[in-house]
Amino acid sequence: xxxxxxxxxxxxxxxxxxxxxxxxxxxxxxxxxxxxxxxxxxxxxxxxxxxxxxxxxxxxxxxxxxxxxxxxxxxxxxxxxxxxxxxxxxxxxxxxxxxxxxxxxxxxxxxxxxxxxxxxxxxxxxxxxxxxxxxxxxxxxxxxxxxxxxxxxxxxxxxxxxxxxxxxxxxxxxxxxxxxxxxxxxxxxxxxxxxxxxxxxxxxxxxxxxxxxxxxxxxxxxxxxxxxxxxxxxxxxxxxxxxxxxxxxxxxxxxxxxxxxxxxxxxxxxxxxxxxxxxxxxxxxxxxxxxxxxxxxxxxxxxxxxxxxxxxxxxxxxxxxxxxxxxxxxxxxxxxxxxxxxxxxxxxxxxxxxxxxxxxxxxxxxxxxxxxxxxxxxxxxxxxxxxxxxxxxxxxxxxxxxxxxxxxxx
Ligand SMILES: Cc1cc2nc3c(=O)[nH]c(=O)nc-3n(C[C@H](O)[C@H](O)[C@H](O)COP(=O)(O)OP(=O)(O)OC[C@H]3O[C@@H](n4cnc5c(N)ncnc54)[C@H](O)[C@@H]3O)c2cc1C
Numbered sequence: 388x389x390x391x392x393x394x395x396x397x398x399x400x401x402x403x404x405x406x407x408x409x410x411x412x413x414x415x416x417x418x419x420x421x422x423x424x425x426x427x428x429x430x431x432x433x434x435x436x437x438x439x440x441x442x443x444x445x446x447x448x449x450x451x452x453x454x455x456x457x458x459x460x461x462x463x464x465x466x467x468x469x470x471x472x473x474x475x476x477x478x479x480x481x482x483x484x485x486x487x488x489x490x491x492x493x494x495x496x497x498x499x500x501x502x503x504x505x506x507x508x509x510x511x512x513x514x515x516x517x518x519x520x521x522x523x524x525x526x527x528x529x530x531x532x533x534x535x536x537x538x539x540x541x542x543x544x545x546x547x548x549x550x551x552x553x554x555x556x557x558x559x560x561x562x563x564x565x566x567x568x569x570x571x572x573x574x575x576x577x578x579x580x581x582x583x584x585x586x587x588x589x590x591x592x593x594x595x596x597x598x599x600x601x602x603x604x605x606x607x608x609x610x611x612x613x614x615x616x617x618x619x620x621x622x623x624x625x626x627x628x629x630x631x632x633x634x635x636x637x638x639x640x641x642x643x644x645x646x647x648x649x650x651x652x653x654x655x656x657x658x659x660x661x662x663x664x665x666x667x668x669x670x671x672x673x674x675x676x677x678x679x680x681x682x683x684x685x686x687x688x689x690x691x692x693x694x695x696x697x698x699x700x701x702x703x704x705x706x707x708x709x710x711x712x713x714x715x716x717x718x719x720x721x722x723x724x725x726x727x728x729x730x731x732x733x734x735x736x737x738x739x740x741x742x743x744x745x746x747x748x749x750x751x752x753x754x755x756x757x758x759x760x761x762x763x764x765x766x767x768x769x770x771x772x773x774x775x776x777x778x779x780x781x782x783x784x785x786x787x788x789x790x791x792x793x794x795x796x797x
Contacts, residue, residue, distance in 0.1 A: 391417070391477060391488040391489050391490040392416045392417025392418060392419065392488075392489065392490055393409055393414065393416065393417070393418045393419070393489065393490065393491050393492075393493070393697060394418075394419045394421065394479055394487050394488075394489035394491075394492045394493070395418070395419070395420045395421065395492075395493045395495055396421045396469040396479060396492070396493070396494050396495065396496060396634065397421075397422065397423075397493075397494065397495035397496040397497055397631075397663070397665070398420050398421065398422025398423075398424065398427070398428045398463065398465070399422075399424075399428055399431070399450075399495060399497050399663065399686070400428065400430065400431065400450055400663065400683065400686035400687060400690065401495035401497070401662045401663030401664075401686045401687075401689055401690035401693070402420055402422065402428060402493070402495035402663075402690065403420070403428035403450040403451040403456075403690070404450070404686070404687050404690030404691055404694075405493050405495060405662065405690040405691070405693050405694040405697075406418050406420050406451070406456070406459060406461045406694075407451065407459060408690065408691045408694035408695065409694045409697070409698070410459045410460075410461075412694060412695060412698055414698060416490075417462065418459070418460070418461045418462065419461075419462045419463075419464065419487050419489075420456065420461050420462070420463045420464065421464045421467055421469050421479065421481065421487065422463070422464070422465055422466070422467070423466070423467065423468050424465070424466065424518060424519075425465050425466040426447055426465075426519055427447075427449050427450075427451060427452050427453045427455075427456065427463070427465075428449065428450040428451050429447035429448060429449050429450060429519060430447070430448040430449070430450055430683075431517070431683070432683050433445075433448050434516060434517075434518075434519060434521070434522040435516060435522070435543055435546035435547050435550065436546055436550060436713055438519070438522040438523075438526065439522060439525060439526050439529060439547065439550035439551070439554070440550050440553060440554065441526070444523070445522075445523075445526070447519045464481070464485075464487075467481050467482060467483060467485075468481065468482040469481055469482075469634055470482050470634070471634070471637065471638065472492065472634065472635075472637075472638035472659070473486070473638075474638055474639070474656055474658075474659070476488075477489050477490065477492075477658065479492060489658070490658070491658050491659075491660065491697040492658060492659045492660070493659075493660045493661070493662060493693050493694075493697060494634065494635055494646055494654070494659065494660070494661040494662075494665060494666070495661070495662050495663050495665065495690065495693075496630075496631035496632075496634060496635075496646075496665045497630075497631055497663060497664045497665055498517075498628035498629060498630050498631060498664040498665060498681060499517060499628060499629055499631055500515035500516065500517050500624070500625075500626075500627075500628050500629075501626050501627045501628060501629050502515070502624065503538060503597070503600070503624050503626065505597065505598070505599065505600060507599065508599055508600035508601070509600055509601050509602045510600050510622070510624075511602060512602070512607065512622065513600075513607070513622045513623070513624050514528070514621070514622065514623045514624070515623065515624050515625065516543055516547060516623070516625065517628070525547065525623060528620075528621040529550065529551050529554040529556055529621075530554070530555070530556070531554065531555030531556065532555065532556070532557070533551075533556045533557070533620055533621055534556070534557045534559075534618065534619040534620050534621065535548075535551045535556045535557065535558045535559070535619055535620075535621045535622075535623065536559050536561065536607060536609055536617055536619035536621065536622050536623070537551070537558065537559070537560045537561065537623045537624075537625060538561050538562075538597065538609075538622070538623070538624045538625065538626060539560075539561075539562065539624065539625035539626040539627070540560050540561075540562035540564070540566075540567035540568065540569075540591070540593070541568065541570065541571065541625060541626070541627060542568070542571065542710075542712045543625040544560060544562075544623070544625030544626075545560070545567065545568070545580065545584065545712075545714055546712060546713070546714055547623055547625060548560050548584060548589050549584065549587065549589075549714040549715050552584075552587045552588055552589055553587075553715070556621075557588075558588070558589050558590070559589070559590040559591070559592060559617060559619070560584070560589055560590070560591050560592070561591075561592045561595070561597065561609070561611070561617070562591065562592070562593050562594070563594070563595065563596045563597070564593070564594065565593060565594045566578075566581070566593060567580060567581050567584075567591070567593070568580060571710075571721065572719070572721070572755050573725070573731060573742045573744070573755055575731075575733055575740065575742055576719070576740060576742055576755050576756070576757045579717075579740060579757050580714065580717065580719065580757060583714065583715055583717055584714070587715060592611060592615075592617070595611045595612050595613050595615075596611070596612040597609055597610065597611060597612070598610050598611065598612050600622075603618070605620055606618050606619065606620055607619050607620070607621075607622040609622070628664065628681060630644070630645040630646070630664060630665045630666070630667075630679060631664075631665050632645060632646050632665065635654065635659075635661065635665075640654045640655050640656060640659065640661075641654065641655040643667055643677060644667045644677065644679050645661075645664075645665055645666045645667040645679040646661035646665050646666045646667070647661075647666070647667055647677075648660065648661045648662070648666045648667065648668045649668070649669065650668060650669055650671065650703035650704060650705070651692075651696040651700075651701060651702070651703060651704065652666065652668060652689060652692055652693045652696050652704055653696060654666075660693045660696055660697055661693075662686075662689035662690055662692065662693035663685070663686040663689050663690060664679070664680070664681045664686065666679065666689075667679040668689075668704060670705065670708075670724070671703060671705045672705060672707065672723075672773065672774070672776065673724055673726070673727065673752070674727075676726070676727075678708070678724060680708055680710075682708060682709065682710040683710075683711075684706075684708075684709045684710070685706070685708060685709075688704070688706045689704060692704045692706075707722055707723055707770045707773045707774050708721075708722070708723060708724055709721070709722050709766075709770060716759075717757055717758070718757070718758065718759060718760050718762055718763070719755075719756065719757050720755075720756050720762055720763060720766040721753065721754070721755045721756070721766075722753060722754050722766050722767075722769050722770040722773060723744070723751070723752050723753030723754060723769070723770070723773040724752065724753055725744035725752055725753035725755070726752075727746055727752060728744035728745060728746060728752050728753065729745070729746055729747045730744075730745050730747075730781065731743060731744055731745070732745065732781035732782075732784040732785040733785055734765075734784060734785050734786070734787055735787060736787035737758075737759070737761060738758050738759055739756060739757070739758030739759060739761065739762045739765070740756065740757055740758060741754055741755065741756040741762070741765055741766070741769070742754070742755045742756075743769070743779075743781070743784045743785075745779070745781060745784075748778060749778040749779060749780070749781070750776055750777070750778050750779075751769070751772045751773050751776075751777050751778075751779050751784075752773065753773065754766055754769035754770075754773070765791050768791040768792050768794075768795065769791065771795060772791075772794060772795065775795075777794065777795075777797065779794055779797065
């Protein structure tokens with residue numbers, strides 16, 4: 388390693404964890420952390436939950452405050468966009484003309500909300516949620532009696548719906564798919580979540596696309612494919628996020644549903660790594676199939692892993708994916724990935740429901756649960772079973788009298 392040091396682009400969850408880990412691993416050279424946002428790295432999960440519910444104006448929950456970055460001797464360049472990578476000169480060029488030389492570079496550029504695009508539609512004033520500033524703007528609108536239209540019944544749309552309802556808004560969730568949480572959860576679990584939302588007073592319009600949008604003074608008028616027009620004074624769009632790949636693509640790095648990384652999280656340039664929401668990587672547990680994950684723990688773990696890889700470690704990244712969501716008093720947790728599952732077994736106990744996803748050979752691929760926080764224990768054991776690629780009897784998985792832990796010995 389020479390004096391060029393380590394450079395991280397993206398001062399979010401992944402970037403901050405990577406910077407910390409480089410020091411923890413004993414790297415004493417220069418570390419530069421370049422971030423588009425002016426805030427020090429902060430947690431995004433509270434943005435759709437606690438930040439929207441806060442009585443007083445909230446402050447971010449920081450991953451690493453400015454003082455902490457100082458203690459770590461991290462050169463944090465805030466409010467600055469990296470616009471180009473000169474791979475032959477090993478330098479990242481910033482918007483303001485500066486060039487930051489690197490020995491090894493980590494791209495931790497995250498993802499950006501997908502926008503609704505429709506010819507002739509007036510979507511001015513529509514809000515989305517990714518940054519702390521977005522959360523503040525949405526929170527301002529969540530006053531009792533406001534009529535909130537939310538486009539998208541994925542995790543973020545539903546978390547915002549729950550928060551808006553808890554703040555006394557009238558909420559309608561619009562979803563083009565036939566049910567909520569279509570991409571991420573099995574129907575049994577989604578049905579429990581939907582029922583909880585309906586009980587809280589949320590209205591759903593499912594299975595109907597949006598064909599137009601107009602402004603009528605302060606109101607948004609959203610025209611649905613079935614001809615109905617819904618009006619709201621607040622429009623929030625939560626239709627997923629696209630990986631931030633422009634910088635990587637422009638510099639000729641391979642892109643494949645995100646910045647394409649290998650199992651160590653190295654990109655197609657061995658001195659450049661990618662981690663977190665912006666990258667896809669092959670997962671050993673799923674036959675080397677390539678995934679891109681948008682989940683808090685993945686951002687933490689990949690930040691840590693990428694830091695070690697930057698320092699020369701060769702271990703593959705193979706953590707079992709894990710995701711959680713909180714809506715009202717419900718906790719949702721998913722371990723593993725169910726894409727290749729051919730069957731499910733459902734366990735119900737103490738108000739918790741867990742759906743286990745298995746492949747044709749009976750191997751446990753994923754577990755999706757909903758219920759009380761006590762669910763976490765069983766999901767944790769499921770993670771261990773998934774990591775071991777355990778082949779399990781579905782009858783035992785479904786039987787609440789069989790302790791999941793006992794299956795670890797099978
Ligand atoms: C509202 C919300 C709620 C969530 N809730 C949950 C949850 O309950 N459970 C869960 O598991 N996960 C949740 N997540 C997902 C989790 O927060 C993300 O997976 C995680 O933040 C990803 O971290 P990251 O560092 O990869 O990306 P980010 O946190 O997006 O950080 C990337 C940073 O890079 C910056 N950047 C991008 N391009 C450049 C550039 N060219 N130059 C400089 N800087 C750049 C961006 O501005 C950004 O600050 C939630 C996400 C959101 C948005």
